[in-house]
Amino acid sequence: MFELKNILRENIKNLKPYSSARDEFQGEASVYLDANENAFGSPLEQNYNRYPDPMQYAVKKRLSDIKGVPPRNIFLGNGSDEAIDILFRSFCNPGTDNVILVPPTYGMYEVSANINDVETRKVNLTDEYQLNMEGIAEAIDKNTKLIFICSPNNPTGNSIHREDIETLLTNFNGLVVVDEAYINFSRQKTFIQELTEYANLVVLQTLSKAWGLAALRVGMAFASEEIIEVMNKVKPPYNVNEASQQLALQALQNVEQVNQWIKETLSERDQLVLNLKAFDFVLEIYPSDANFILVKTTDAKGIYNFLVSHGIIVRDRSKVELCEGALRFTIGTPEENKTLLNTLKEYQA
Numbered sequence: 001m002f003e004l005k006n007i008l009r010e011n012i013k014n015l016k017p018y019s020s021a022r023d024e025f026q027g028e029a030s031v032y033l034d035a036n037e038n039a040f041g042s043p044l045e046q047n048y049n050r051y052p053d054p055m056q057y058a059v060k061k062r063l064s065d066i067k068g069v070p071p072r073n074i075f076l077g078n079g080s081d082e083a084i085d086i087l088f089r090s091f092c093n094p095g096t097d098n099v100i101l102v103p104p105t106y107g108m109y110e111v112s113a114n115i116n117d118v119e120t121r122k123v124n125l126t127d128e129y130q131l132n133m134e135g136i137a138e139a140i141d142k143n144t145k146l147i148f149i150c151s152p153n154n155p156t157g158n159s160i161h162r163e164d165i166e167t168l169l170t171n172f173n174g175l176v177v178v179d180e181a182y183i184n185f186s187r188q189k190t191f192i193q194e195l196t197e198y199a200n201l202v203v204l205q206t207l208s209k210a211w212g213l214a215a216l217r218v219g220m221a222f223a224s225e226e227i228i229e230v231m232n233k234v235k236p237p238y239n240v241n242e243a244s245q246q247l248a249l250q251a252l253q254n255v256e257q258v259n260q261w262i263k264e265t266l267s268e269r270d271q272l273v274l275n276l277k278a279f280d281f282v283l284e285i286y287p288s289d290a291n292f293i294l295v296k297t298t299d300a301k302g303i304y305n306f307l308v309s310h311g312i313i314v315r316d317r318s319k320v321e322l323c324e325g326a327l328r329f330t331i332g333t334p335e336e337n338k339t340l341l342n343t344l345k346e347y348q349a
């Protein structure tokens, strides 16, 4: 049976978190002399002299309305990369514990594991880019704390079978982290509605992709209240800055605009796939549930360099296991996609 106390690090269990001035007094007052801020203001049009809300309540409230998840089940980070790091720091003892990764997948899980001196056990995806369930079962031992599943997966673009993720959630006594950075582009439904079902589920999402706010660095984790409490205890007190909180809140009013872009991205993706199929040097285009496509080619390095020489940058994934010969194209504007196709027409394989 999964119990959070069994996987929590001892030092985190006993941690007395930093208590900021804004933690100790909450409410309305007219004179704030508690946080050593500059009382006069900021040398800017807008004032940023006051520390931001450490719990980002206004943003969470709005996200709660959009996602249908209570604010107490939401963690906000300086990008979802921060949430990934905080999961390691909360649950993995350096030098002892391990996590399961399923390559080819998002590179930050491994970097974060290495920074935290946590062993990674890699169980490659199958040829269809799905989970090797037997391999995962064999790799798990008593020190396995986290399994990272990216769905839709970066860089392959496909969604991972839902039943397989559910099997892990039911049988694994650590946390199953489902990274849904690309969920807005997917035909699959999100896992955030399953939080009440699975106490060991953590869902990651971000404002960096479909929401068009990569520069603001706002990422989300959705999980049980107990898990979110731990993450809040471990995070730096003011991890999401005031400018990002204000702008995220504004952006979250514009759901319509974002949905419009998603639709356009999907139709551009379909169009790009059709057009790419005509090229001799394209061997395979993998089905995508994301805003990018993985394309297997006869000469990834050559095509990459040719595109660079024409000012077009794509991602060369040809050195990644199971992605031999593959390039990853992010879907651009219609204009950008046309430029890509016209440039590729000039490439001689």
Ligand SMILES: *Cc1c(COP(=O)(O)O)cnc(C)c1O
Residues within 6 Å of the ligand: 078, 079, 080, 081, 082, 106, 150, 154, 179, 181, 205, 206, 207, 208, 209, 214, 217, 218, 219
């Ligand atoms: C881009 C990406 C992220 C990064 O999210 P940030 O919120 O910008 O840190 C996380 N996971 C995956 C799979 C990504 O591709």
